[in-house]
Amino acid sequence: MRIDGARDRWAAALFASASLMIMALPLLMLVEVVGAGLPRLSLEFLYAPPMDAGRAGGIGPMIVSTLAILAVCLCAALPVGLGCALYLAECVPAGSRAARALGYSLDVLGGVPSIVFGLFGYRLFAIELGLGFSILSGGLTLACMVLPLLIRVSEEALRATPPSYRQAAAALGLSQGGFLRRVLVPAAAPGIAAALILSVGRALAESAALLFTAGYVTRLPDSVFDSGRALAVHIYDLSMNVAGGEGGAATTAVVLVGLLTLINLCARRLGQALHRMQRA
Amino acid sequence: MKACEGAAPAGITLDEVTVRYGAHIAIERASFAVRPGELMALVGPSGCGKTSLLNAINRLSDLIPGCTVTGNIAVGGRDVRAPDTRLTALRRQVGMVFQLPNPFPLSVAENLRFPLREHGVSNRDERDRRTEEALRAVGLWEEVKGRLGQPAQALSGGQQQRLCIARTLALGPEVLLFDEPCSALDPLSAGVIEALITGLKGRYTILLVTHNLPQARRLADTVAVCWVSEGCGCVVESGPCGVLFERAAHPITRAYCGGEVG
Ligand SMILES: Nc1ncnc2c1ncn2[C@@H]1O[C@H](COP(=O)(O)OP(=O)(O)O)[C@@H](O)[C@H]1O
Numbered sequence: 001m002r003i004d005g006a007r008d009r010w011a012a013a014l015f016a017s018a019s020l021m022i023m024a025l026p027l028l029m030l031v032e033v034v035g036a037g038l039p040r041l042s043l044e045f046l047y048a049p050p051m052d053a054g055r056a057g058g059i060g061p062m063i064v065s066t067l068a069i070l071a072v073c074l075c076a077a078l079p080v081g082l083g084c085a086l087y088l089a090e091c092v093p094a095g096s097r098a099a100r101a102l103g104y105s106l107d108v109l110g111g112v113p114s115i116v117f118g119l120f121g122y123r124l125f126a127i128e129l130g131l132g133f134s135i136l137s138g139g140l141t142l143a144c145m146v147l148p149l150l151i152r153v154s155e156e157a158l159r160a161t162p163p164s165y166r167q168a169a170a171a172l173g174l175s176q177g178g179f180l181r182r183v184l185v186p187a188a189a190p191g192i193a194a195a196l197i198l199s200v201g202r203a204l205a206e207s208a209a210l211l212f213t214a215g216y217v218t219r220l221p222d223s224v225f226d227s228g229r230a231l232a233v234h235i236y237d238l239s240m241n242v243a244g245g246e247g248g249a250a251t252t253a254v255v256l257v258g259l260l261t262l263i264n265l266c267a268r269r270l271g272q273a274l275h276r277m278q279r280a
Numbered sequence: 281m282k283a284c285e286g287a288a289p290a291g292i293t294l295d296e297v298t299v300r301y302g303a304h305i306a307i308e309r310a311s312f313a314v315r316p317g318e319l320m321a322l323v324g325p326s327g328c329g330k331t332s333l334l335n336a337i338n339r340l341s342d343l344i345p346g347c348t349v350t351g352n353i354a355v356g357g358r359d360v361r362a363p364d365t366r367l368t369a370l371r372r373q374v375g376m377v378f379q380l381p382n383p384f385p386l387s388v389a390e391n392l393r394f395p396l397r398e399h400g401v402s403n404r405d406e407r408d409r410r411t412e413e414a415l416r417a418v419g420l421w422e423e424v425k426g427r428l429g430q431p432a433q434a435l436s437g438g439q440q441q442r443l444c445i446a447r448t449l450a451l452g453p454e455v456l457l458f459d460e461p462c463s464a465l466d467p468l469s470a471g472v473i474e475a476l477i478t479g480l481k482g483r484y485t486i487l488l489v490t491h492n493l494p495q496a497r498r499l500a501d502t503v504a505v506c507w508v509s510e511g512c513g514c515v516v517e518s519g520p521c522g523v524l525f526e527r528a529a530h531p532i533t534r535a536y537c538g539g540e541v542g
């Protein structure tokens with residue numbers, strides 16, 4: 001690309017520095033957090049229970065609670081989300097009034113602040129359904145929260161598959177179920193994995209919605225009916241309520257970032273494996 | 281390979297068939313018949329409704345929102361739009377091959393095995409046998425027998441098109457609809473496909489859409505000529521290949537088949 005004239009050069013420089021800044025900001029944050037948190041990171045920190053309100057000890061119970069909440073969230077959100085996405089992609093014609101209305105309401109739901117989902121989850125799961133402050137309440141609330149995003153991104157992935165697959169399946173008189181299972185979903189698997197990664201990221205980062213639902217007990221939960229404190233809630237608590245808790249908060253943040261990276265890698269692998277597997 | 285070995289395949293009859301997209305008429309009052317085992321070439325300029333007509337025969341038109349078909353279409357004497365017509369059975373009886381090869385993103389072998397399984401061929405050996413038989417019928421077996429497990433998308437365009445034909449043949453159809461099967465291929469691959477269609481003649485009732493008039497002349501028993509007038513398509517003339525190319529009645533046919541316009 002050729003750039004003519006001084007004004008264009010100025011504009012190019014402006015855009016370049018803006019994008020540099022955008023890239024630098026999260027990097028700086030990461031360096032800051034890792035710098036502050038890494039010194040205290042040890043194997044013991046990963047499994048020991050917290051002591052002195054989290055100023056000392058580790059985060060073992062929180063890691064377990066976080067993974068349990070995430071598992072509940074995904075077990076509920078994945079089947080429902082994939083089902084909705086399949087329905088939207090298969091049964092609602094793109095660009096139709098129904099597709100626009102449904103898409104719009106999903107986008108609005110996706111933009112609702114998480115604290116609102118927290119209040120909703122507290123009312124529905126903790127009070128009305130009698131689940132109380134529990135891993136189950138928290139996970140189900142997070143499922144509601146990530147569903148709009150999960151549905152939207154999966155639907156896009158399903159719609160982005162070549163229409164020639166559907167044309168071929170129809171001309172061969174194949175059943176819709178067989179076509180979905182064998183061709184469409186595997187073909188969209190990498191995109192669905194991306195939707196999953198985004199949802200997991202959002203769920204792991206959530207603290208506000210979990211305060212009202214999963215609670216903030218630091219004990220190791222015995223079952224999904226017990227209350228448990230997620231890592232993000234722990235970070236929030238240490239930095240807001242515990243004097244001298246910043247060090248612990250930073251180390252927990254490092255663990256959270258590490259966990260997120262690990263889950264992303266796994267989801268991506270899984271998507272690619274599914275994509276390849278369908279050829280066998 | 282055919283559903284009923286020995287017996288003549290089903291013929292096609294179209295009577296005053298009109299295909300509309302909303303208010304727009306794609307093709308109006310098309311009437312012609314393809315007798316059992318005959319090959320009819322459907323020729324005419326782009327946009328005159330050839331694809332729309334094919335889609336009406338195997339009812340792919342059901343899938344297009346706003347598309348309506350009126351008139352009578354019979355395959356083997358049975359109305360394709362009768363309430364008791366089962367779509368899966370109709371589409372097994374009437375196979376279709378498209379302009380762009382459209383293999384599934386599966387392995388070469390699975391592209392045939394998967395539709396066979398869907399159509400109730402539950403025995404694995406039987407599926408493998410029919411897969412091999414169909415791949416041999418399109419002359420692809422020797423080329424791909426060493427890489428049946430590899431992705432179909434890795435085959436060349438011509439091989440993919442033959443794979444799609446094999447996929448259709450494996451289900452044992454009686455009628456084959458070809459929608460410009462050669463026009464996205466290089467001349468060499470197009471020649472291979474043409475030879476393949478020549479080999480299928482007689483055993484199947486074939487309706488072949490083509491832009492290639494010399495090809496129509498080489499392959500067809502009968503020809504139907506479509507044209508667009510005032511924005512809507514129609515069949516101007518149909519009849520035996522020789523008659524249409526030598527002594528056409530209609531001036532448009534004479535001009536088109538004589539290579540003056542189109
Ligand atoms: N899905 C569709 N929706 C609306 N109009 C269509 C659609 N498909 C084809 N048409 C219109 O119908 C006419 C015939 O198209 P087509 O059957 O594809 O012609 P051909 O195959 O002879 O080129 C064209 O005017 C085209 O614009």
Ligand SMILES: [Mg+2]
Binds near residue numbers: 330332459
């Ligand atoms: Mg066409």
